[in-house]
Amino acid sequence: MKNKSYFGNFGGDFIAETLKGPVNELAKAYESIVPSEEFQKTFTDALREYAGRETPLTYARRLTDSLGGAKIYFKREDLLHTGAHKINNAIGQCLLAMKMGKTRIIAETGAGQHGVATATACAWLGLECVVYMGAVDVERQALNVKRMHLLGAKVVPVEGGSKTLKDAINEAMRDWVSNVHDSFYVLGSVLGPYPYPEMVRNFHSCIGKESREQILERESKLPTEVVACVGGGSNAIGIFSGFVDDKDVKLVGVEAGGMGIASMKHASRFNGGSLGIFHGCKTYLLQNEDGQTLDTHSISAGLDYPAIGPEHANLRDIGRAVYTFATDEEAEKAFYEVSRLEGIIPALETAHALAYIIKQAPKYSKEDVLIVNFSGRGDKDVERMDV
Amino acid sequence: MNKLTEFCKELKNKDQKAFVAYFTAGYPNLDDSFEYIKIAMKNGADIIEVGLPFSDPVADGPTIAEAAGVALESGFKMEDLFKKIKDLRNDGYNTPIVLFSYINPLYKWGFKRVAEILKDLKVEAVLVVDCPIEESEIYVPVFKRVGIDTVMLVSPTTVDDRLRSIVEESDGFVYVISQLGVTGARSEISEDLESQIENIKKYTNKPLYAGFGISSPEQAKEVSRYTDGVIIGSAITKIIKSSECHDAAKFKIRDFIRSIKEAI
Numbered sequence: 001m002k003n004k005s006y007f008g009n010f011g012g013d014f015i016a017e018t019l020k021g022p023v024n025e026l027a028k029a030y031e032s033i034v035p036s037e038e039f040q041k042t043f044t045d046a047l048r049e050y051a052g053r054e055t056p057l058t059y060a061r062r063l064t065d066s067l068g069g070a071k072i073y074f075k076r077e078d079l080l081h082t083g084a085h086k087i088n089n090a091i092g093q094c095l096l097a098m099k100m101g102k103t104r105i106i107a108e109t110g111a112g113q114h115g116v117a118t119a120t121a122c123a124w125l126g127l128e129c130v131v132y133m134g135a136v137d138v139e140r141q142a143l144n145v146k147r148m149h150l151l152g153a154k155v156v157p158v159e160g161g162s163k164t165l166k167d168a169i170n171e172a173m174r175d176w177v178s179n180v181h182d183s184f185y186v187l188g189s190v191l192g193p194y195p196y197p198e199m200v201r202n203f204h205s206c207i208g209k210e211s212r213e214q215i216l217e218r219e220s221k222l223p224t225e226v227v228a229c230v231g232g233g234s235n236a237i238g239i240f241s242g243f244v245d246d247k248d249v250k251l252v253g254v255e256a257g258g259m260g261i262a263s264m265k266h267a268s269r270f271n272g273g274s275l276g277i278f279h280g281c282k283t284y285l286l287q288n289e290d291g292q293t294l295d296t297h298s299i300s301a302g303l304d305y306p307a308i309g310p311e312h313a314n315l316r317d318i319g320r321a322v323y324t325f326a327t328d329e330e331a332e333k334a335f336y337e338v339s340r341l342e343g344i345i346p347a348l349e350t351a352h353a354l355a356y357i358i359k360q361a362p363k364y365s366k367e368d369v370l371i372v373n374f375s376g377r378g379d380k381d382v383e384r385m386d387v
Numbered sequence: 388m389n390k391l392t393e394f395c396k397e398l399k400n401k402d403q404k405a406f407v408a409y410f411t412a413g414y415p416n417l418d419d420s421f422e423y424i425k426i427a428m429k430n431g432a433d434i435i436e437v438g439l440p441f442s443d444p445v446a447d448g449p450t451i452a453e454a455a456g457v458a459l460e461s462g463f464k465m466e467d468l469f470k471k472i473k474d475l476r477n478d479g480y481n482t483p484i485v486l487f488s489y490i491n492p493l494y495k496w497g498f499k500r501v502a503e504i505l506k507d508l509k510v511e512a513v514l515v516v517d518c519p520i521e522e523s524e525i526y527v528p529v530f531k532r533v534g535i536d537t538v539m540l541v542s543p544t545t546v547d548d549r550l551r552s553i554v555e556e557s558d559g560f561v562y563v564i565s566q567l568g569v570t571g572a573r574s575e576i577s578e579d580l581e582s583q584i585e586n587i588k589k590y591t592n593k594p595l596y597a598g599f600g601i602s603s604p605e606q607a608k609e610v611s612r613y614t615d616g617v618i619i620g621s622a623i624t625k626i627i628k629s630s631e632c633h634d635a636a637k638f639k640i641r642d643f644i645r646s647i648k649e650a651i
Contacts, residue, residue, distance in 0.1 A: 014490060016446040016517045017553075018564060021544025160452060166443060170452075173445045178568035180544060277491045277517075278443070290465045291495030292442040 005194030010310035013193040015280045022180040029100045030195045051081045057214035062341040070364035074374040084376030085235045090117035092203030097184035104128045104183040108172040110165035111302035112144025114188030119153035129153035132171040134164035137301045143380045165305045189232025190309035193280030201237045208242020225250040228373035229353040231302045233309030235375035254356045256298030257325035267296035268325040269308040283310040299328035300348035326355035347376035391511040391536040391559035395594045404651040405616030408432035413458030428482040431648030439488035448571030450621040472508045485512040498529040512536035554591040565597045604650035611651035
C-alpha cells in the first residue's frame with residue numbers, strides 16, 4: 001500500500017479514480033508474475049536471444065588519453081537492439097502484458113527510442129501498438145517515427161500543451177482510461193504511479209548488474225563514479241542499481257541544462273524545481289507558484305521533461321547520489337568529440353553524461369575508473385547536427 | 388454537518404434532482420467565465436463546480452483540456468480566481484460551489500492555506516481529481532478540519548471494499564463517473580450506468596450524482612431517473628467555445644441551464 005509505493009518521501013500513487021482499477025490490476029500482476037522463475041527465465045532469454053544482452057563495457061582509450069585523467073568505460077546500451085537501453089523495459093512490460101491477456105499496447109515517447117522499443121517488442125510478440133508522441137518531437141526525431149511505422153505501430157502526434165513528452169504521457173493516460181479492459185500502458189521511464197517506478201527499474205537492473213561484474217573483471221576494483229544522463233531516469237536507475245550498495249562508488253546523474261539555468265529554458269528539476277505531485281507520483285517538478293508545470297527545454301527530446309523519477313529524488317535526498325547538469329552547448333560538443341575520438345555517435349541524451357565525464361575525468365588520476373552509461377546511439381540526431 | 392452535505396441531503400429529501408454545472412475558471416477569460424457562472428446560478432444550477440485549469444489535465448478529454456489551455460494562455464492565476472469568488476459572494480451569489488482541481492496546484496499552494504482561503508470565501512467543498520482514497524489523507528483531514536466538504540469520485544471500475552471506503556469518505560454527494568474514459572460529451576450514455584448506480588446504492592444512502600458525457604436535456608432526464616443528480620461540464624464548455632461572441636454565449640448558456648433544470 002503506502003510504503004511499497006514510496007521511495008522515502010517520494011513516489012506514491014496519485015492517479016484519477018478512473019485509472020485506479022487498471023493500475024491496481026497491473027500492480028497485482030507485477031507482484032505475482034514478474035518475480036516468478038518462469039517469467040524471469042523468459043525475460044532473460046528474450047534479453048539475450050532477441051535484444052542482444054550482455055552489452056559490452058568498452059574501455060574508451062582515446063577519450064581517456066586525451067583527457068589525461070581517470071580511465072573511462074562506456075556501458076554500451078547503444079549496442080542493444082534498437083540502439084538504446086529502452087528495450088529492456090519494453091520487453092519486460094510487453095511480456096507482462098501478454099501474461100495478463102492484454103492485446104493492445106499503449107506507449108508514450110519523447111525522443112522516440114521508447115516508442116521504437118515498444119513497437120519492436122510488439123512486432124516480436126504480435127501485439128497491437130499505439131504510440132503517442134508530442135508534435136514537436138515528431139518533427140525533431142523523424143527517423144524514429146518512420147521506424148515505428150515500419151514496425152507496424154500507429155504513431156499519434158499530440159498537439160496539446162507543449163507538444164512534448166509530458167503531453168504524450170497525458171494523451172497515453174487518456175487512452176488507457178478509455179480502454180482499460182484490453183489495453184496495457186507501457187510507461188517508458190521510472191515515473192508514474194506504483195508499480196511503474198519500481199518495475200521499470202527492475203527491468204533495467206541488468207545494466208547495473210552486468211556493469212559491476214564487468215568492471216570487477218577488467219579492473220579488479222569498483223569504479224570511482226558511475227554516471228548517467230537523467231530524463232525520467234530509467235537508464236540512470238538501471239546502472240545505479242548495480243552499485244547503490246557500494247558506498248564508495250559515487251553515483252552521478254546529469255540533467256539537461258538546456259540554454260543554461262538562468263535562462264529558465266532547461267529541464268534541470270534540481271535547479272529550480274520543487275516538490276510536486278505529477279503524473280502519479282510525488283517528486284521534484286519544474287513548476288510555477290500556481291503548481292502549473294513549466295515549459296522545459298533541451299536539445300535532446302528524451303531529457304525534456306519537467307519531473308524526475310521519484311527514486312532519483314530520494315537518492316539525492318539521502319545523499320546517495322548527486323545530480324548536476326550539462327547545457328545544450330556542452331552536450332553538442334561532447335557529441336562531436338566522442339564521435340571523433342571513439343567512433344561511436346552518441347544520442348544527444350547520452351552526450352549530456354559524456355559532457356560531464358569530459359569535465360570530470362581530468363580531475364582524477366589513472367587509478368580511478370569512471371563508468372558512463374552509454375544509453376543510446378545518435379543516429380536519430382544526425383540529421384539535426386552540423387557536419 | 389457541513390453546508391454542502393446539508394444542501395444535498397435536503398434536495399434528496401425533497402425528491403428534487405440536483406443539477407451541477409461545471410465551468411473551467413478563466414475560460415475563455417476570467418471575467419467572462421464568472422459571468423457564465425452567475426447566469427448558471429440564476430437560472431437553475433443547484434451547485435457550481437469551478438474547475439481550476441491545470442497544465443496537464445490527464446483526466447479531461449479534448450473539450451475541457453483545451454479550455455484549460457486557453458484559460459492558462461489568457462493569464463489565469465489562482466490569486467485572481469479567489470478574488471473573483473470573493474466578489475461573487477459579495478454580490479449575493481450564494482449557490483454552493485465545489486472547487487474542482489488536480490492535486491498539484493493545491494499541493495503547491497499548501498492545503499492548509501487553500502482550505503483557509505476557501506473557508507473565507509464560503510466555498511463549500513473541494514474535489515480533487517487525481518488523488519485516490521489510498522493517498523487522500525494528504526488533504527482530506529486538512530479541509531475537513533475547517534468545515535469544507537471533500538467530494539469523492541467513483542468510476543465504473545471502482546468495486547467492493549474500495550467502493551465502500553470511498554462512498555463512506557465522500558461528503559456532500561458521491562460523484563459517479565458514468566463512463567470509462569475522460570470527460571467529454573457523448574451521444575450515448577452507457578447502458579451500464581443504471582446498474583452501476585444500483586450497485587453503489589448497496590453501499591450508501593448518500594446522494595449520487597452522475598457525470599462525464601451527459602450533454603442534452605433528454606440524457607439528463609434519463610439519468611436523473613435513477614440518480615439524485617446530474618453533472619454537466621463538457622457540454623457547457625462546448626457552448627462557450629462555439630458561440631460567436633460573449634453575449635451569444637450568455638444567452639445559449641442561460642437557455643441550456645434552464646432546459647436541463649426543467650428536464651430533471
